[in-house]
Amino acid sequence: MKTIVLMGIKHCGKSTQGKIISQKLNLPFYDTDDVIAEMTGKTPREIYTEKGQEGFMEAEKNACEFVKKETALKNINAVIATGGGICGNTQAVEILKSFGTLVFLEVEEKIATARVLREIKVEPDGTLSNMPAYIAKKNPRTVQDAGMIFHDFFSERVKVYKELVDLTINVSGSSKSENADKIIEAVNS
Template sequence: MTEGIHNSIVLMGCKHCGKSTQGKLLAQKLGVDFIDTDDEIGRIRGVDFRTLYKTKGVSEFVQAEEEACSSIIKKYTDRQVVIATGGGICDNPPALHALRECGTFVFLKLDIKYSIKRIMDKIEENPLGGFTNAPAYVMDENPTSLKQIEDILLKKYTDRYQQYQSIADVVVDIKNAPIEENLKALLGALSIK
């Protein structure tokens, strides 16, 4: 691949699909920098992206995500990079617009049921009826049971999968398999040897 941000790769997909893991491996293979938009949000705002979302809300998070994407474009304009996005960037058209000049949008498509299982395995119900380790966007809907959380995740992920399918240049089926096997699938989909 030639140099420049226009020849970069933007990895997208829902939580736990492997964007950061595969992104770091892909960047290493290509000999380029790896950037995570969530880390860039933290650098710009001085607080990690989860805390920003919880304390400042959706609109502030969306603005920070757009700023992070624009910052990445400016900072790396003269070189190729691999970028991992946040799981909900499909709901942020200005951020997507900023990243569109990077080059290839890649949707890492992990089976929805497996994605949800990975999230549900970490969620715990406390004695007072609250939940720990549930994504903030799920808790925004005030679920009262683990089943409701699962239903919210299923609807959200079904919608997001459709969004990612429509904006992606490349779709890679990610399996519940060793990291190396998924990297081979990613490299093959991008025609990288």
């Protein structure tokens, strides 16, 4: 078995599944967003805001290199949860492919939409905040606008992920533990 790399749209359950799988297999768990924060002292959103997409992608690539070196030094496999946009970071994906099995956690669009939209805040002046950058940059006026932006984004992103990964596992409609078992079984087949 190789390292299990969980990929997918924001809020599809990568971190949750990663922690469950790592416990079931007694493997270390890494979340690339947490590794970025540990390495830089800043959240991924702060890096993206301060240094733009290029700066963030560099930090993400460095986090993937760190995990690869860490697991190689210890001669172990691991479970890795990636950020939702890693599919756009070719260098980071290539690093992960070099030592892991890439697994796309496919979730129904309505579930992903509800999870993303519930985090959006409507400020007293009517403006929206706390949105993913890919939604914010399109300046939605309402939560409904943000949902329409997410729809287009979701459709495009699913296609990209399916082309990149080794396995696709649908995680809609099953319990967290059942999904973890499905992922483990698929990776070991």
